[in-house]
Amino acid sequence: MRTLKYAAAALALGLVFAAGEARAVTVVLGGGLAVECYATAESGDPNQAFDTCSRALRDAAISLRDKSATYINRSVIRLRVRDYNGAIQDCDQSIQRTPGLSEAYVNRGAALINLERPREAVTELDKAIRMGLDKIHLAYYNRAMAKEALNDVRGAYNDLRKVVEIEPNYTPAIEQLKRFTVVGGQMRMSEN
Numbered sequence: 001m002r003t004l005k006y007a008a009a010a011l012a013l014g015l016v017f018a019a020g021e022a023r024a025v026t027v028v029l030g031g032g033l034a035v036e037c038y039a040t041a042e043s044g045d046p047n048q049a050f051d052t053c054s055r056a057l058r059d060a061a062i063s064l065r066d067k068s069a070t071y072i073n074r075s076v077i078r079l080r081v082r083d084y085n086g087a088i089q090d091c092d093q094s095i096q097r098t099p100g101l102s103e104a105y106v107n108r109g110a111a112l113i114n115l116e117r118p119r120e121a122v123t124e125l126d127k128a129i130r131m132g133l134d135k136i137h138l139a140y141y142n143r144a145m146a147k148e149a150l151n152d153v154r155g156a157y158n159d160l161r162k163v164v165e166i167e168p169n170y171t172p173a174i175e176q177l178k179r180f181t182v183v184g185g186q187m188r189m190s191e192n
Contacts, residue, residue, distance in 0.1 A: 032056065032059065032061075032062070033052055033053075033055050034056040034059070034067075034069070034070045036052050036056070037052050037053035037056045037070050037073050037074065038070075038073050041073040041074070041076040041077055042076060042080075046080050046081050049077050050074065050077045050078075050081075053070055053073055053074035054074070056070050057070055057071065064097055064098060065098055065101075067097060068093075068098035068101055068104075069094070069098075069101065071090045071091070071093040071094035071104070072090070072094050072101060072103050072107060074090045075088075075094070075104070075107045075111070078090060078111075079107060079111060084111040084112075084114045084115050085111075085115070087108075087110070088108055088111045088115075091105070091107050091108040095108075100131065102127070102131035102132060102133040103128070103133060105124045105125065105127045105128035105139075106124075106125065106128045106133070106138055106139050106142060108121075108124045109121040109122075109125040109128065109139070109142050109143070109146065110142050112124060113142060113145055113149065116149070118145075118146040118149035118150050119146075119150060121142065121143075121146040122143055122147065122150070125139050125140075125142050125143040126143070129143070135167075136166060137162075137163045137166040137170055140160075140162045140163045140166070141159070141160070141163045141172060141173055143159050144157075144160045144163070144173070144176065147159060148189070153180075153187050153188065153189050154187050156189070157177070157187060157189075160173045160176050160177050160180075179191075
């Protein structure tokens with residue numbers, strides 16, 4: 001029996017936050033359109049990728065886990081085109097079917113950040129972190145962005161430091177950390 005493996009990748013968008021958000025994709029093992037959806041979710045033409053994922057979701061032969069993973073991958077496409085409500089809907093579909101896929105919570109958190117709902121985003125990202133995922137630094141990075149929106153400077157800084165601890169060459173976090181200084185014993189952050 002094959003096991004479903006997870007992968008995650010970060011892509012920066014020119015969004016509300018200077019460095020964008022990190023999104024997670026889920027590898028599908030099983031073949032067909034679901035695998036093609038995974039392959040094109042991050043960097044393929046968004047219209048074509050969305051169509052491929054939607055066709056994969058209509059495939060009666062797709063396993064429950066691959067269907068859940070395909071919803072996650074389609075949420076990545078929706079995030080890329082700034083359809084944040086659609087991304088949340090796809091994540092909800094994944095969670096309803098297979099609640100153990102933490103990437104759905106990462107993508108839900110990214111969408112909520114962009115909908116200016118950072119408190120809810122932190123809740124979703126906390127779930128993803130507790131559950132664990134291969135590229136957990138993405139959840140910490142997104143949570144740092146949500147904490148920044150909540151004016152939790154120390155929390156944002158700590159999460160960015162955790163990202164660099166886990167993934168020392170993760171450029172978006174390294175760049176974000178340059179914005180933090182201590183002045184008169186107080187942690188401060190520049191706008192960028």
